[in-house]
Amino acid sequence: MEIIKQPNLFSLLKNKHILLDTNILIDSLIKPSVFESFFQELRDNNVTITSIHPVAVEFLQGAANKERLEEKQEILNQIIEAYLPLTKDIIDNVYKLIELYGADGKGMEMTDFLLGGTLMQYPNKLFLFTKNTSDFPMNIFNFISVINFPNHKSIQTYGIYMYSAD
Amino acid sequence: MYNLYANIMNTLDELPKIEKKEKINSRKFELLAKRVRQYFEEEAKYLSNQTTVYGNNKTTKLIFPS
Numbered sequence: 001m002e003i004i005k006q007p008n009l010f011s012l013l014k015n016k017h018i019l020l021d022t023n024i025l026i027d028s029l030i031k032p033s034v035f036e037s038f039f040q041e042l043r044d045n046n047v048t049i050t051s052i053h054p055v056a057v058e059f060l061q062g063a064a065n066k067e068r069l070e071e072k073q074e075i076l077n078q079i080i081e082a083y084l085p086l087t088k089d090i091i092d093n094v095y096k097l098i099e100l101y102g103a104d105g106k107g108m109e110m111t112d113f114l115l116g117g118t119l120m121q122y123p124n125k126l127f128l129f130t131k132n133t134s135d136f137p138m139n140i141f142n143f144i145s146v147i148n149f150p151n152h153k154s155i156q157t158y159g160i161y162m163y164s165a166d
Numbered sequence: 167m168y169n170l171y172a173n174i175m176n177t178l179d180e181l182p183k184i185e186k187k188e189k190i191n192s193r194k195f196e197l198l199a200k201r202v203r204q205y206f207e208e209e210a211k212y213l214s215n216q217t218t219v220y221g222n223n224k225t226t227k228l229i230f231p232s
Contacts, residue, residue, distance in 0.1 A: 017181045026206065032199035036190050043187045050181070062209040068202075075202050078195050082182045122181055 001031070003038050004148040009160075010045045012144065013127060018042060018160075020051045020080065021115060021130035022058040027149075027156060028079065034149065039079055050082045050126075052118055054111040084118055084126075093117035100140050108135055116141070116163075123165035133159045 006012075028035035042049060056076055063069035094117040098105055105113075112135045119128050119141065127144060128136065136143075136159070145160040 029199045029203035029206065032196045033192070036192055036195045040190050040192075043190070046187070048181070048184050062213075063205065064208070064212075068205050071198055072202050072205065075195070075198050078190055078198070081184045081187075084181070125181060 001150050001152075002034055004150070006145045006147075009145055009147070010041065010047075013042065013047045013160075014045045015047070017048045017050050017122070017126045019084070019115060019118060019126055019128045020049060020055065021128065021132060022055045022111065023131035024129055024158065025051075025055070025059050025076070025079065027131060029075070030151065031149070043081075048081050049079060050084050051076075051080045052084055052086060052111075052114055054086075054114050056080075056083070058111055086114060086118075087121070090114065090117040090121050093120040096120070097140070101137075104137065112136075119161065119163040123163050126162070128161040129158060130161070131156065131158050133157065136161045 024035075028039075039049060059076060060069060060072050063072055094113045097113055097116050097120070101108065112132065115128055115130070116136065119126055128141075129147075130136065140163075141161045142164050143159060144162050147158040147160065149156040149158070
C-alpha cells in the first residue's frame with residue numbers, strides 16, 4: 001500500500017517548506033517504509049521538512065527512560081530538517097487566531113494554535129501537513145490538498161493547508 | 167536534548183534553506199520506527215491505567231488508528 005496523493009502535489013510544494021504536526025510523526029511509525037519514501041520524495045523535490053518544538057515535545061513526552069527518549073529523538077532527527085523558532089510575531093498571531101476562532105477555539109490544543117500562528121507568519125510559503133482536519137477551518141486557512149493512506153482496516157486522511165495573507 | 171527555549175525570542179523573517187539534503191536512512195528509520203511504535207503503545211497502556219486512578223481520559227492522542 002502506498003500514499004495516494006494529488007498528481008501535482010510535488011509541483012505545488014517544490015522548493016517550499018512543509019510544517020509537520022505531531023500526528024504525522026506518530027502515524028509514520030505505523031508504516032515507516034511508506035512514510036519514509038514520502039518524506040524522501042519531498043526532500044528530492046527540494047521541500048524542506050520543518051516543525052516546531054511543541055510538536056517535538058508532544059512526540060517525546062512520556063518516554064520511560066533515556067534510551068527510549070534518545071530513540072524517539074532519532075526518529076525526529078531522521079525526518080525533520082529544521083525547527084522554526086516561536087517568535088513574538090507568532091505568539092501575536094496566536095492571539096489573533098483566538099479571536100478569529102471564537103467559540104470554535106474552546107477545545108483546541110495549544111500546539112495547534114502555535115502551528116496556525118506559524119503558518120500565518122509565512123503566508124503562501126509554508127504548508128501544514130496534518131491529520132487534524134477539523135481545527136484548521138477554511139475561512140482562515142487555505143485547504144491545498146488531501147492525502148490518503150489506505151491502512152489494512154481503514155483509510156487515513158491528511159490535509160495540507162496554507163495561510164494566504166490576501 | 168533540544169534546547170527548547172533557545173530560539174523563542176529570535177526572529178526569523180525568511181524560512182531556513184537547507185541546501186544539502188541528506189538521504190533518510192531507510193533501514194535505520196524502519197527499525198527505529200518499529201521500536202518507537204511499541205513505546206507509544208506501552209505509554210498508552212500506562213496512561214490508560216492512570217485513567218482508572220484519576221478518571222481522566224488522557225489516552226486519546228496516543229492511540230494508533232486501526
